[in-house]
Amino acid sequence: MKNIIGNKTISLLSFDANASQSSYQLRKLEQPVIQKLEATIEKLEGLSQVYLCARGNCFKNKAIHDRFIDQDLAKLFLVGEKAKYHLSNASDRRIEYYEKKLKVGKNINNEIESHIKECNKIIKNKPESSGIQGQISNKCRDFILSQSQKSLEGWQIFFLSFLHNNGKPREFKRSSPFISLTYGWDKLKIARKFALERSSYGKGIIFIYSLNSGWPYYIRAKGLIDQLKANNVQWYKDIHHEILLINGMYPHFLVGLFEVSSKRTLKFILNPWIYEQFKQNREFNYTEGVDINQVSFDKFAQSLDYQGYFHHESGKQIEYVSDFNTFKRNRVFRV
Numbered sequence: 197m198k199n200i201i202g203n204k205t206i207s208l209l210s211f212d213a214n215a216s217q218s219s220y221q222l223r224k225l226e227q228p229v230i231q232k233l234e235a236t237i238e239k240l241e242g243l244s245q246v247y248l249c250a251r252g253n254c255f256k257n258k259a260i261h262d263r264f265i266d267q268d269l270a271k272l273f274l275v276g277e278k279a280k281y282h283l284s285n286a287s288d289r290r291i292e293y294y295e296k297k298l299k300v301g302k303n304i305n306n307e308i309e310s311h312i313k314e315c316n317k318i319i320k321n322k323p324e325s326s327g328i329q330g331q332i333s334n335k336c337r338d339f340i341l342s343q344s345q346k347s348l349e350g351w352q353i354f355f356l357s358f359l360h361n362n363g364k365p366r367e368f369k370r371s372s373p374f375i376s377l378t379y380g381w382d383k384l385k386i387a388r389k390f391a392l393e394r395s396s397y398g399k400g401i402i403f404i405y406s407l408n409s410g411w412p413y414y415i416r417a418k419g420l421i422d423q424l425k426a427n428n429v430q431w432y433k434d435i436h437h438e439i440l441l442i443n444g445m446y447p448h449f450l451v452g453l454f455e456v457s458s459k460r461t462l463k464f465i466l467n468p469w470i471y472e473q474f475k476q477n478r479e480f481n482y483t484e485g486v487d488i489n490q491v492s493f494d495k496f497a498q499s500l501d502y503q504g505y506f507h508h509e510s511g512k513q514i515e516y517v518s519d520f521n522t523f524k525r526n527r528v529f530r531v
Contacts, residue, residue, distance in 0.1 A: 197237050197248070197384060197404075200454075201230075206461050208233070210452075211269070213468035213489075220270050225466060232474040233466060237451075240406055246482050247407040248451075249377035249439060250384055251277070252391030254400040261399055265455060271496040272453075273467050274488060275505075277403060278444035281373040282517075284503040304348050305341050311355035312337050318362055319429060330429035349529040354423065357415045357440045375444050377405060380437040388456055399462075402454040405445050406482050412530040413442040413515050442528060443506040443515065448485025484510065494520060 200206065208230055211220040225233070240248045255261045264272075312332050322328035340351050360374040378386045384402065391400025407414065417438035424431045452466040466474075469486045473479075480486060497505055497520070504519040506528065516525040 197241065200384065200461060201234055201237060201464060203461070207463040208466070209463055210466040210471035211468050213273075213472050214270070219267075220468075222465065225471070226475070228477075229466075229471065229474045232477070236474075236480050240451075240480075240482060243482065245409050247377075247379040247409055247439060248383070249379045249405045249407050250387035251375065251377045251403040251405065251445070252387035252389065252400060253403070254391050254395035254397075256396075258397035258399070261397065261401075264401070268500070269465060270468070271500055273447050273450060273469060274490055275493060275497045275500060275502070276445050276447040276450060277375065278502055278505065279373050279375050279442075281371050282444070282502045282504045282506070284501045304345075304352060308340065308348065308351055308355060309337065311352075311359070312340075315355060315358050318359075319431075326432075328430060328432065330424075330427075332427050332429060336427050350531055353415065353442070353529050353531055354420070357420055358424070360440055361417055361420060361438065373442055374440045376436075377407070377439040377441055378437050379407075379439055383437065384454075386436050391456055392458055398458045400456050402456060403445065404451040404453060406449045406451055406480075406485075407439065407441070408449075408483060410513075412513055413528065415440045415442075415531055443517065446485060447488055449482075451480075 201208065208225040209222040210225055210229075211222050214220075237248070240246050255264060316331050319328055319331060341348075343351070356372075357374060359368045360372050360376070387402045388400070391402055392398070417434040417436070417440065420440075421431050421434055447467070447469075450467055451470065452464055454464050455462045467486065469488045470480055473486060493505075503521075504517055506515055506517045507525075508515045513530075515528040515530070517528055518525045
């Protein structure tokens with residue numbers, strides 16, 4: 197990725213970080229900032245404590261894309277990118293059991309049992325040519341359901357991640373609590389494919405995200421596949437090097453984004469809060485993320501059509517979800 201940042205044909209840009217306004221002017225990065233950015237990317241890609249990830253995306257049409265670049269970047273870098281679960285238009289049947297709302301009891305067991313049936317149905321309906329085979333047995337189901345509450349929470353996330361990884365049913369995808377990222381040396385190539393293959397206007401966005409590998413709110417597709425294999429299910433190979441991130445991307449770890457077209461990479465826009473740090477010759481803190489003045493968070497998040505949000509206390513690996521109507525917080529199941 198450092199080589200792409202250093203490509204002379206790409207515009208390297210950012211803007212002044214100001215949480216009280218949504219207007220901004222993109223400008224070219226100064227040479228010392230570019231050098232700091234290149235050194236940071238190289239460092240993050242070499243650290244075992246970090247997955248430097250990419251996520252390809254596009255909008256419904258060119259007008260929305262242009263508005264995002266011209267008007268919504270300040271909001272993005274203050275609010276982050278959230279899973280569909282948090283959108284106002286999420287399906288009525290949101291994934292209620294992915295939050296810790298219930299006491300220990302049969303409710304989560306019933307939900308997991310329902311997921312197992314759905315997973316087995318998906319596996320059974322795959323064509324023979326896919327190479328998918330096996331079933332989660334009744335013996336395996338009974339063993340899972342006999343586990344402790346903490347283990348059940350982990351299994352709940354496991355089966356929800358299976359449904360997300362499969363891409364169906366549509367009802368689940370419309371309100372999924374996950375977003376998909378890719379990591380590894382081919383991450384930009386893979387993210388570019390996803391950004392452009394669904395685009396009707398020839399452009400897309402690639403987010404660059406620094407994920408702390410010790411954070412307990414994500415699942416690697418490789419681990420999902422290995423666990424399925426341990427339960428006698430042969431699933432697809434992890435050709436996209438996928439990470440399923442619960443809730444979404446915190447702005448504090450969002451390094452920046454690429455704007456790409458079908459022909460080339462047009463520009464890279466650095467997170468303005470990281471930009472401010474780099475101008476002061478300060479390092480990016482990959483464990484805590486960049487400091488952000490989020491005084492306008494509620495206003496910006498709701499203008500992006502989010503009805504809820506996720507958060508955690510600094511230095512603690514416990515995540516919560518809340519909504520803007522009640523402000524009550526519920527602990528999120530962890531892996």
